[in-house]
Amino acid sequence: MDLVKFFHMNGxxxxxxxxxxxxxxxMGIMKTRRIIEEAISNLCKSNIIKYPKTLVMADLGCSLGPNTLLVGSMVIDEVAKTSQEMGLxxxxVQINLNxxxxxxxxxxFCALHEREKKLNTEKITDVHxxxxSCYFTGVPGSYFGRLFPAESLNFVHSSYSLHWxxxxxxxxxxxxxxxYLASTTPESVSKAYYEQFQADFLQFLRCRSEEMMVGGRMVLTFAGRTTEDPRGEESYYYLWRPLAMALQEMVSEGLVDEVKLDSFNLPWFTASPTEIMKLVEIEGSFTIDHIEIFDVNWEAWKTKKYDNDNDNDASTDDNGVGHAVAKSVRAGIETLVAxxxxxQ
Structure with missing residues (x-):
């Protein structure tokens, strides 16, 4: 299965x-907003003697939709705020979307065009x-390899991507x-999943260590787990167990070949904080300033009770949380299943 050739979120x-x-x-991005803003503020202030002419960031695994431009907007606003505070x-800002x-x-790109039109027509009420100036670039490619010139990035962000x-x-x-990994999964399968994640994450860190400037910042958000057992229900129950049950039902109805189902496994690994910290230490190029575990709540998402955000997410209809979860799963893995x- 060549993921690079066909895997993507539904467009x-x-x-x-x-x-x-x-x-x-x-919701996850909004929960990390303070961390992102602090990283940008500290990045600007650390260069006060030689203030940067250009701040270059990369958003890795940007996907599409309103979330894609959300982090960039946070960075732009924090750069403006910090510069104003420093009197500079x-x-x-160069934002690379990967x-x-x-x-x-x-x-x-269509959303970026609409954003520019909106900015050009709106009046800025705060005279201060x-x-x-901000420039966006699309960078297609896998972040498990090199994407940018050596020492060219000030800030790297990735949200809900590195568990793939x-x-x-x-x-x-x-x-x-x-x-996916479950209580009935053989130990050899669990071990193989961790070894693949280990190889991938170490390679990710090595590539970023070459691309980032000294003193750069990186904010990474994973789907993870709090327990040390990757086969626990925490990693499986809410998303993948219902999917497995539905596919098994389709096998019984003759809609899916059983052999194909037995060979279908998701390329996904939810790491624990201990595993992440251990791999960062092994690779050796980065130090962890802050690590935090937080929950995102399906019910809060369904009822729009998160961080005063008022987007028009179509999944928040009146069909219940289960329907919203199913649509979210479909949007993420339909290409894998198909x-x-x-x-044929």
């Missing part, structure tokens, strides 16, 4: 699109607010009845 603006079903991921003109080549970059593996691990045993299971 477009339709009912099943990631654009309209990414409210949960938006803000640096220009995802796999099959990502719907056209929808992103001086927004920096670069490829499915090679399994010596069948993960019968499951599509590529592997759908009969």
């Amino acid at each position: 477009g603006v339709g009912d099943a699109s990631y654009l309209n079903n990414s409210g949960l991921q938006r 003109n803000p640096p220009e 995802d796999l080549p099959t990502n719907d970059f056209n929808t992103i 607010y001086s927004p920096p 593996l670069s490829q499915l691990p090679k399994l010596r045993e069948i993960n019968k009845g499951n599509v 590529n592997h299971l759908v009969k």
Whole structure:
């Protein structure tokens, strides 16, 4: 399964699109807002003697939709705010939006065009607010390899991306009845998943260590777990167990081949904080300033009770939380399921 060739969140603006079903991921970004703003503020203040002319950031695994521009807007606003506090003109901001080549970059570029039109027509009411000039670039490619010139990035951000593996691990045993790690998963399968995550994350860190400038900052948000057992229900129950049950029902109805289902496993690994800290220490290029565990609540997402955010997420309809979860899962993994299971 060559993930680079076909894996992407559902594109477009339709009912099943990631654009309209990414409210949960938006909640995660809003929960990390303070960390992002502190990172940008500290980055600017650390260069007070030689204030940067350009601040270059990369958003890795940007996908599409309102979340794609949300972090960039946070960075732009914090650069303007910090520059004003320091009595300096803000640096220009270069924002590199990265995802796999099959990502719907056209929808992103259309959103950027609409953003520019809106900014050009709106009047800035705060006479002291001086927004920096900002330039966006699309960078297709896998973040498990080099994407940028050496020492060219000041800030790296990635949200809800690094739990995806670069490829499915090679399994010596069948993960019968499951599509991810579960209590019935053989130990060899669990070990293979961790080894793949370890190789991927170490490679990610090595590449970023070459691309980032000395003193740069990085904010990474993972789907993770609080327990040390990757086969615990925490990692499986809410998202993947219902999917596995639905697929098993489709096998019983003759809609899906059982052999195909037995060989279908998601390229996903939810790491624990201990595992993340250990791998950062092994790689050796970075130090961790802050690590935090937080929950995102499906019910809060469904009822729009998160951080005073008022987007028009289409998944917050009146069909219940279960329906919203199903649409979110579909928006994220439909290409994986279709590529592997759908009969030709």
